[in-house]
Amino acid sequence: MIATWPCPLADGAVSEELLVTIGEGDAASLLIIPPLFAEQNLMRRQLVLIMRHLADAGITSHLPDLPGWNESLLPSSEQSLATWRVAMSEAARHLDATHVLAVRSGALLVPSGLKGWLYAPQSGDKLIRTMIRAQGIADREAGKAEASDQMMDKGRIEGLQLVGWDVSSELFRDLQSADFPGGDLLTVISQEEAGGSGLWLRAEPGEDLKQAQQIASLIANSIPSSSSEDA
Amino acid sequence: MCTQPAQTEEHDVSTQEENLSETDTALKSIIADVLGLEAATVNEFTPETGLFGHLPELDSMAVAGLLTEMEDRLGFIIEDDDVDGEMLETYGGLLEFAHTKRVEA
Incomplete structure (x- = not known):
């Protein structure tokens, strides 16, 4: 589902930013934080593939834009890391996120207190x-x-x-x-664990179905399914 | 650069050859990742295989990613001055650069 979310700005205004949500399951509400700049465009297709696999496992995932990203109408030249961090925390609150998956430099924006995964985090x-x-x-x-x-x-x-x-x-x-943050709440997914190669290295956006399945399984296997018959 | 003692020269030559083959394997794996190619295709690269300027996939961002991956996986730092057309033009040039950097590191 493609919608928008109200992102509060430093001056008190609100900017409607794009939000992609996939899944209707209640096992978890997973906030996806993509890499910054060029790698964000290169990874978007793969992230959506991962989200589809997560949906199959009963996990609803959300990929929000922040000001200056992707479809945002606000210029990237006016953004700072601090405003992005605040905005991402607001997104987590707005989406009732229970977990986070941050990819590459997206790991710099992980809201504190959320459990989750950092895939190949980059400083x-x-x-x-x-x-x-x-x-x-x-x-x-x-x-x-x-x-x-x-x-x-x-x-x-x-x-x-x-x-x-x-x-x-x-x-x-x-x-x-x-x-990027450390601590007990966050688990790093290495490239070896994800399988294949880092798709951000390519010149054009690509996808790797097997890798998307693997990353989704790593996440789904450590989230107890609330809709499972065994539960 | 230090001078190797004479009695270990033979051993050093074989170690250097091993290092070169190790660097070759690692470098081909990095290039396969950056270009999205199968390992078998990259294994056919010869010293004359053209890289930057010959392969459209290798734009400036991809080359920058390639150099950063080389630093991470091969364990050396690449300075501004190291990067020139010759080093990036062919696979042989890049391999020689990586091998020299590893020996120095």
């Missing part, structure tokens, strides 16, 4: 370094040469456009020092 620093590297390669191809250090300074001071994404100085600095 903010590594995300920024990879985007800077990609921009550097594209610049060199275009005959421009700006060293990574210069781009880093520019990002911290005035913000910059990285591989097509407007990153504000605040978001840039936030990301540089952001790490």
Whole structure:
């Protein structure tokens, strides 16, 4: 089901953001947090596949947009990690989330207190370094040469456009020092456990049915089914 | 760079060959992941197989992902200055780069 959810903004206004919900089961309400920037587009198809498999296991899952993401009408250049974290916590509350599945840099936005899984989590620093590297390669191809250090300074001071994404100085600095949470509530799903390869590595969005089934099973197997006859 | 003692030279040569073959396997596995290719296809890569500029799948973001995966899986850091056209142009160039980095690491 495709709907919207009311995302509260820092200035007190509300932004209606896209929400994809799949499943009607009551075993769990799972909040899905996709990776940030380019990897979000590359992973969306695979995430929806995982959601379909979760629905078969009685788990309802939700994939909300945040301001500046995907279909959002708000510019990405005006967002910060802090506002995204608040927004994701609000989404969890609005959706009565019982669990969370965060993928790659989506792990930086996990609301505190939720049980769940981090699939191949990535730190903010590594995300920024990879985007800077990609921009550097594209610049060199275009005959421009700006060293990574210069781009880093520019990002911290005035913000910059990285591989097509407007990153504000605040978001840039936030990301540089952001790490994903640990603790007993969260379990890391490694690439070995998921099987196949990380689809965010590809140049085009792809899907891997077997991997989607595997990730959904890893999650479903550790959530007791409330609709099960054995329960 | 340190000079190896003479008595272990033979052993070092075979270790280096083992390292090269290990790097070759790991690098092919990373490329297969990035390009979404079967292992069998990547196993047919020769030193002359063209990469950046030859394969449309290898855009700047994919190359950046490739370099980051190499750092993670092969255990070295790639500096700005290391990345040039020659290193990325062919499989042989990339393998030689990765092997040298691993020996230095």
